[in-house]
Amino acid sequence: MSHYCVNFMKSKVSYILFGLSLFCMTLCFHFETATTSSQTDLHALLDFKNHIIEDPFHIMSSWNDSIHHCNWTGITCNISNERVIYLNLNTQGLVGTITPYIGNLTFLTQLNLSFNSFHGELPQEFGRLLFLKRLSIYSNYFSGNIPSNLSHCTQLIVLAAGVNNLTGTIPTWVGNLSSLVGFSLRRNNLHGNIPHELGFLSRLRILGLGENYLSGIVPSSVYNISSISTFSVTQNHLHGNIPDDIGFTLPNLQVFFCGFNNFAGTIPTSLVNSSKLENLEFSKNGLVGNIPKSIGLLNGLTILNFESNRLGSSRPHDLGFLDSLVNCSVLEYLGLEGNYFGGEIPNSIANLSAQLHSLTLGSNQIYGSIPVGIGNLSNLAILELDNNLLSGSVPNALGMLQNLQELYLGGNKFSGGIPSSIGNLSSLTKLYMELNYFEGSIPSSLGNCHKLLLLSLSNNKLNGIIPKEIVSISSLAIFLDVSNNSLSGTLPSEVGKLVNLGELDLSDNNFSGIIPSSFGSCTSLEQLYLQDNYFEGNIPHTLQKLRGLEDIDLSHNNLSGMIPEFLGDSIVLQHLNLSYxxxxxxxPKNGIFKNATAISIYGNKKLCGGVLELNLPPCRNRKTSLVQKFLAPKLAIPIVSAFVFLLFLSCFLAFLMVKRSRKKTSRREDLELQISYSVIAKCTGGFSQDNLIGSGSFGSVYKGTLPNDGPTIAIKVLNLEQRGASRSFIDECKVLKNIRHRNLLKIITAIASVDYQGNDFKALVFDFMSNGSLECWLHPTNNMQHQTKTLTFIQRLNIAIDVASALEYLHHSCQTAIVHCDIKPSNVLLDNDMVAHVADFGLSTFLYEESSNFSIQSTMSSTLKGSIGYVPPEYGMGGKASILGDIYSYGILLLEIFTGKRPTDEAFEGGIGIQQFIAMALPNHVMDIIDPSIFFGQELDDENQQVEGEENALRRDFDIDVETRYKCLMNDGIVSVIQIGVSCSANSPNERMHISEVVNKLHTIKNSFIRIRHSTHATHRTVS
Incomplete structure (x- = not known):
């Protein structure tokens, strides 16, 4: 028995030892395998690095032997086996191709190379990534066909390959990727049909195929995707009818985007069975017939857009379906413009959704009057009724639409007066009432619309004077057009308040009197049309301040005197009509007068000279002819003597009057502006840290409120212990007393006193800027109030224009040119309306008027002035301050405004500056380096958020599909702005753009943006 037990124990020990031995061998094998696989990943990554041609942010510098590859930038590994699972190099500016060895990263689950500049074909080796769930190569330059081996990646959830140069067709094997939630191939060069196999993707939520060359009809199988929530095939070449059973095959459809296609036929009534529909977008197609009256059964609709089709029959009751839309209580956008709808607007419009934001009925054949009940739509921001057959008077009820921003009534048959109640629309930005039969005077109440960008009242029967309140609307920026009416009287001098206006058309009226000299303040004017009136007197010399004028028409008036020489000095003037x-x-023979085809001078019988092509008689000696005509030889000497004496006496008396007037004015201003040290100390709480709003090299800035409910002010207190502070105070006072411009920080007073301890005290008091500095908006810190705010494209553009306008004034409109010497974001302050004001003139310099504006010398020391990153390179080599130095700083500022990156950003180390870095991105990669918060905000990271982010991106894709505004803005507008910034910040001063040209170009970009937004305003309102 014992012998058996001993043998049994020996046998058991042997088995245990064998098991341990086998386990150890297995561990060693797995360790060796894992090590080998990890080395395989390493080699694949190194080969990926070798295929990178450009790496502007030096991302690849971390990919070296000094650290483990799992710690390289953009790499995430599985902790247990050190295999690469995430490769994320999104938005890094990388240029290169994709190595075939990418297929060796066999544990990879996420690959994100979006927003770079990769090119070449996608390798077939992608098919080896069997665990891949997310493949994002969005916005690159990949070409060739979609690799067929990608069909092996059956775990794919997201496949985002939009905005590339891919060719071929959509592969049928996509239908096998049953896990797909997001699939986008928009903006490529794909052709052929949409494969019916897409109908197998039952989990698909996002489908983006827009902006390709696809053709055929949408296959019926696609309509059977039971859980699809977003379907976009916008802007292709699809054609055919919408299937009659669409409502039954898409019962869970939420968002249906098919705009910008060639769909024909009628709207199937079965569509209403898609009861979950929220957005229905079929603009820019060829649909015919009527909208089903049962459309109101889709009571969850927020967007209903059938703009630019062929719907309607031009008959009564075409708009009867509006009655059923009363049930759509969350409807926000109703787009019906550009069809053939006839009949009257039903009274039921008054009962539409209280959430309705946009209502577009323009360019149809609607007649009758506007229902008074339209005033019930209290949330309406856009109302488009233009280009119809509407008649009668415009109801005062429109004045109840307090949120209305755009009102389009032009091209109808409205009569009667313009309702004064429109002046109640304080949010109104655009008002179109042209091409009607309005009569009577222009109501002065329109002057209450302080946000108007444009006002169009042309081609009506208006009479009376133009109210000064109208020409005092300083927000007008695009145009003011009252042409082809019967307005009369003189132009009020308040016209000078139109400082932002781009186009003014007062032609074909009965205006008389002189052209106001205050026109010289309208520094943004590009087109000025005053023809066919009764203006008299000389062409005012103040027009020479309007450096951006491109087109001037003063023909058919009673103007007299000589043609001013300054008209020939303009470098932008393209057309000048002075006829009759x-x-x-x-x-003159300079500038535009050299080109006979660019000017028109017919009907001025006393003109002479000019270029030969004008065929005018030569001019006689003017002095001789005057003497011969007016002075008899014997009377010449006494008459001339008397004339000279009277002229001298008049000048002397005028001098005394002016001097006395200035003395009184000076005394009055001194009394008004006296502020003591004690008042400053009290209103700042004893210069409390709570009231400290900024600090600089020469002092600190405090916020305070003057006594007796006085205004809020900003007080710049000089630190007189700082070397150069006193000199800075003197220099700033010298500059500020000589300048006054809308975009320069207004000084209230300067204080030179002593404090309570008897120490010298010096301070400057300014208007308080409630929105802080541009620095706070571009680079907010955690404790700043603006940290959750962002600047839109148009806000940034306005700020850029404001700063450029301020520099143009300093450089060319002051008696002595001034160089600011410290243009940077912290010296740009924003008021309550986000208007920019250039501040801090402590380093400013007056310039001699020698030689030319491009070679003038400083009267001050040539000590290096400015802030690091903004100082022009010539200053560092001993060059003196010049206006071209300011332009360099402005160029850097402009690049910073639109990229959100400081010139001292660590990304620009290693010999490459912000100017060179951005110049390399022009023109095709500008959107890769632009501040994303301008439009879309930050990206989402985790998987669920990423799916939502993809869906939001797809909806933005749709926005781009149907709205050319964004295309123009992103592909043209921003590129143009960046080109200006690069030009202004060129290393060579001679290559920098003239500041007047900068102002003109920025205004052109802005006006183009606004006009494009107007031309596609209906679709833009869908996005809003």
């Missing part, structure tokens, strides 16, 4: 006036004397 009483102008006389010699025609």
């Amino acid at each position: 006036n009483n102008l006389e004397g010699e025609i």
Whole structure:
């Protein structure tokens, strides 16, 4: 028995030892295998690095032997086996191709190379990534066909390959990727049909195929995707009818985007069975017939857009379906413009959704009057009724739409007066009432619309004077057009308040009197049309301040005197019409006057000279002819003597009057502006840290409120212990007393006193800027109030224009040119309306008026002035301050505004500056380096958020599909702005753009943006 037990124990020990031995061998094998596999990943990553041609942010510098590859930038590994599972190099500016060895990263689950500049074909080796769930190569330059081996990646959840140069067709094997939730191939060069196999993707939520060359009809199998929530095939070449059973095959459809296609036929009534529909978008197609009256059964609709089709029959009751839309209580956008709807607007419009934001009925054949009940739509921001057959008077009820921003009534048959109640629309930005039969005077109440960008009242029967309240609307920026009416009287001097206006058209009226000299303040004017009136007197010399004028028409008036020489000095003037006036004397020969085809001077019988092509008689000696005509030889000497004496006496008396007036004015201003040290100390709480709003090299800035409910002010207190502070105070005072401009920080007073301890005290008091500095908005810190805010494209553009306008004034409109010497974000302050004001003139310099604006010398020391990153390179080599130095700083500022990156950003180390870095991105990669918060905000990271992010991106894709505004803005507008910034910040001063040209170009970009937004305003309102 014992012998058996001993043998049994020996046998058991042997088995245990064998098991341990086998386990150890297995561990060693797995360790060796894992090590080998990890080395395989390493080699694959190194080969990936070798295929990178450009790496502007030096991302690949971390990919070296000094650290483990799992710690390289963009790499995430599985902790247990050190295999690479995430490769994320999104938005790094990388240029290169994709190595075939990417297929060796066999544990990879996420690959994100979006927003770079990869090119070449996608390798077939992608098919080896069997665990891949997310493949994002969005916005690159990949070409060729979609690799067929990608069909092996059956775990794919997201496949985002939009915005590339892919060719071929959509592969049928996509239908086998049953896990797909997001699939986007928009903006490529794909052709052929949409494969019916897409109908197998039962989990698909996002489908983006827009902007390709696809053709055929949408296969019926696609309509059977039971859980699809977003379907976008916008802007292709699809054609055919919408299937009649669409409502039954898409019962769970939420968002249906098919705009910008060639769908024909009628709207199937079965569509209403898609009861979950929220957004229905079929604009820019060829649909015919009527909208089903049962459309109101889709009571969850927020967007209903059938713009630019062929719907309607031009008959009564075409708009009967609006009655059923009363049930759509969350409807926000109703787009019906550009069809053939006839009949009257039903009274039921008053009962539409209280959430309705946009209502577009323009360009149809609707007649009758506007229902008074339209005033019930209290949330309406856009109302488009233009280009119809509407008649009668415009109801005062429109004045109840307090949120209305855009009102389109032009091109109808409205009569009667313009309702004064429109002046109640304080949010109104655009008002179109042209091409009607409005009569009577223009209501002065329109002056209450302080946000108007444009006002169009042309081609009506208006009479009376133009109210000064209208020409005092300083927000007007696009145009003011009252042409082809019967307005009369003189132009009020308040016209000078139109400082932002791009186009003014007062033609074909009965205006009289002189052209106001205050026109010289309208520094943004590009087109000025005053023809066919009764203006008289000389062409005002103040027009020479309007450096951006491209087109001037003063023809058919009673103007007299000589043609001013300054008109020939303009470098942007393209057309000048002075015909049929009483102008006389010699025609200038400079600038536009060299081109006979660019000017028109017919009907001025006393003109002479000019270029030969004008065929005018030569000018006689003017002095001789005057003496011969007016002075008899014997009377010449006494008459001339008397004339000279009277002229001298008049000048002397005028001098005394002006001097006395200035003295009184100076005394009055001194009394008004006296503020003591004690008042400053009290209103700042004893210069409390709670009221400290900024600090600089020479002092600190405090916020305070003057006594007796006085205004809020900003007080810049000089630190007189800082070397150069006193000199800075003197310099800033010298500059500020000589300047005054809308975009320069207004000084209230300067204080030179002593504090309570008897120490010298010096301070400058300014208007308080409630929105802080541009620095706070571009680079907010955690404790800043603006940290959750962002600047839109148009806000950034406005700020850029404001700063450029301020520099243009300093450089060219002051008696002595001034160089600011410290243009940077912290010296740009924003008021309550986000208007920019350039501040801090402590380093500013006056310039001699020698030689030219491009070679003038400083009267001050040539000590290096400015802030690091903004100082032009020539200053560092001993060059003196010049206006071209300011332009360099402005160029850097402009690049910073639109990229969100400081010039001292660590990304620009290693010999490459912000200017060179951005110049390399022009023109095709600008959107890769632009501040994303301009439009879309930050990206989402985790899987669920990423799916939502993809869906939001797809909806933005749709926005781009149907709205050319964004295309123009992103592909043209921003690129143009960046090009200006690069040009202004060129290393060579001679290559920098003239500041007047900068102002003109920025205004052109802005006006183009706004006009494009107007031309596609209906679709833009869908996005809003």
